[in-house]
Amino acid sequence: MATSRYDVAVIGAGPGGLAGAAAAVRAGASVALIDSASQPGGQYWRHPSGDYAAVADLHQGTAAYRSLVRRAAPAAWFLQHQVWTIEREKNSFVVRAMADGVEVEIAAAALVLAPGAFDRQVPFPGWDLPGVYTAGGAQALLKGHQVLAGRRIAVGGTGPFLLPVAAGLSARGAEVVGVFEANSPRRWVRQARSVLPVVGKLAEGAGYAATLLRHRVPYRVRHAVVAAHGTDSLAAVTVARLDAHWRVIAGSERVIDCDAIAVGWGFTPQLELPLALGCETRADVDGSLVVCVDDLQQSSVESVYVAGEACGVGGAQLAVLEGSIAGRAAAGDAARAISSRQRRRRRALRAFAAVMHEVHSLRDGWQSWLSDDTVVCRCEEVPAREIRAAVGELGALDARSAKRFTRAGMGWCQGRVCGHSTGRIAATAAGRSFDPLGLAGPSIASPVPLGLLARAQAAHHLTTER
């Protein structure tokens, strides 16, 4: 049974979604705001249920968060509703969500999708040992549950996100043995023209850097965690210096004892819902698949607006801006949806993001860290050897055929974790360039019980027979 129809359904209550809901409310629309978590904020403003104050010191933009929540308050909030798919009907959409094992259908004339992103990963020997966390996972334990992932923690990967993760862990008493940044952020300096218009973003980074300095956390550039060691859980890591292609510089390896690591290599946008709706996509500068949107954040599908990371990973400020534009346009106020100031600001933040992706891009040398036995697909337990063999011996030329031969990407997570690296390994083995468009992910956003699909099918037959 669907709800009465809302003017706008906003999916995702992170920075982009909150801003979208607030803007649509302000434009006079009836709004549904839907999120799988039990509190608003998304990953960026993640906090324990009902207790933002407990972790306010770990967050940036708390005033903006509180203001957005206040302004989005008149919307109908559907928290703890996990959207698994969206169907398009004649003049509206039906959002299908699971809430405590029960399906809820929410009807709306227009959509704002703000699904956010998750950490991009690259495999390395031992990365499936318990105690190895994604950077976002360690952050979620800390900000969402006030739990430290370990006592002695290494932070590694690439990108500005490593800084708040390390700073947060230090601030809550973990010993951070080092931040290992595989790229060289000095390259930011060469891009001053793109950075200066949004100089506030640098201040944020400087704040985290000061925290790390205070806690005497070493920050090593051109370094990476290239192996994790332990039997049943993590006991130590090997850290090494990298050349410009990310190959290990011989003799630079060092073993460091630690009980946890937090690793992240940029982000992968969550595209299940836009893909289910048939939104056109493109490859962004970081190699991620993202949704194509117009000036008002509308996708190629009419009345489907998209904001935030799904349009290209660019951070919370950009997500809020895009959400505001999308929310207002989705509410039917297209004429006033965007100001020239917003347009300029969006351009500046996008340019900043492009520099970030350039400075913190992935180099293929990580593939040389893998042994034949290194697990690439964690769900189906497919080692690197099998993916390479699928190319060399079975003739797979891209991620899609490598997946069919090996089952890499066919398990529980549907390739969300390994899809990117499987594609890269297959491309290297085949001597071809990597094609992000070959990675179009699953169209169901979360697993659902089979009975639910059967019931949905039966209901569909009834409707069509009538």
Add this chain to the structure above:
Amino acid sequence: MMDIFIFDGRRIEFRPGQSVGAALVNVGMRSWRRTRLTGRPRGIFCGIGVCFDCLVEIDGTPNQRACLIPARAGMVVRRQEGDGHGHLTV
């Protein structure tokens, strides 16, 4: 006063709002599942419901993401072995 759930017979204290997985990590547990092919130990990896590494049996239902399910007093949580289809065995 902390609430308590049961994990394989052990009493696990948690703070209201914490997930099952976060509560387990908080008491020093790192893994609560073994993979179905090679029996490798797994616990939380992504922490936000993406990777499905942290699957666990909760109140008789297997394949629950420990990182997402809020802990509730009196829950009975069990380690998950293999494919999590044991309850379907006849």
